[in-house]
Amino acid sequence: GESVGLHLPTLSVQEGDNSIINCAYSNSASDYFIWYKQESGKGPQFIIDIRSNMDKRQGQRVTVLLNKTVKHLSLQIAATQPGDSAVYFCAEMWAGFQKLVFGTGTRLLVSP
Amino acid sequence: NAGVMQNPRHLVRRRGQEARLRCSPMKGHSHVYWYRQLPEEGLKFMVYLQKENIIDESGMPKERFSAEFPKEGPSILRIQQVVRGDSAAYFCASSLSGPPLHGYTFGSGTRLTVV
Numbered sequence: 001g002e003s004v005g006l007h008l009p010t011l012s013v014q015e016g017d018n019s020i021i022n023c024a025y026s027n028s029a030s031d032y033f034i035w036y037k038q039e040s041g042k043g044p045q046f047i048i049d050i051r052s053n054m055d056k057r058q059g060q061r062v063t064v065l066l067n068k069t070v071k072h073l074s075l076q077i078a079a080t081q082p083g084d085s086a087v088y089f090c091a092e093m094w095a096g097f098q099k100l101v102f103g104t105g106t107r108l109l110v111s112p
Numbered sequence: 113n114a115g116v117m118q119n120p121r122h123l124v125r126r127r128g129q130e131a132r133l134r135c136s137p138m139k140g141h142s143h144v145y146w147y148r149q150l151p152e153e154g155l156k157f158m159v160y161l162q163k164e165n166i167i168d169e170s171g172m173p174k175e176r177f178s179a180e181f182p183k184e185g186p187s188i189l190r191i192q193q194v195v196r197g198d199s200a201a202y203f204c205a206s207s208l209s210g211p212p213l214h215g216y217t218f219g220s221g222t223r224l225t226v227v
Contacts, residue, residue: 036218043116043203043218044155089154099145099168100216102154 012109019080021106023073023090030092035075039086085110116219133189133222137206144187149201194226
């Protein structure tokens with residue numbers, strides 16, 4: 001069944017703040033994790049991914065942290081901008097499978 | 113270098129009609145995945161196909177839904193005798209091979225409305 005969940009359905013921040021979006025997963029066999037951004041009326045857009053043999057990965061303004069001990073994933077966005085406003089999904093891929101299991105999403109609202 | 117193309121973007125069907133959703137993967141991609149998204153929810157896996165083969169259809173309803181990815185042409189998700197509960201956004205993704213190194217590339221989706 002679906003195993004990925006999020007702690008906060010909506011996160012409101014001010015422009016320039018750092019944002020942290022959290023995700024819990026329950027399948028210890030998952031070996032690949034992805035964060036997606038979805039704007040209204042559009043498809044999910046890849047942000048950053050991480051494999052289970054890593055605990056941190058950085059991109060441009062984004063960092064993903066993976067804590068396998070507590071099965072927790074987070075997305076950190078530095079210097080959040082109004083253009084970052086969207087729904088963010090974490091997704092996990094079970095080892096040996098091709099399908100992604102998505103969480104329910106967190107809506108990020110950035111005020112100027 | 114077109115991405116994943118889905119059409120139509122919006123589709124309205126009356127109850128009982130058939131809906132056909134098309135997905136053209138990125139050039140060179142031979143793996144296609146279909147997902148369904150209800151409003152305010154995450155995407156739910158439906159089916160994974162390679163050229164001419166269904167690899168995993170564990171997320172497909174047992175009745176009325178079918179998918180194909182022929183040797184030539186786009187992948188088709190077909191919903192027969194649609195009901196209001198089929199109203200959703202349907203997304204297609206493609207990858208070059210599996211497992212994908214950087215996740216899937218999603219299309220913009222088809223929004224199906226059943227009236």
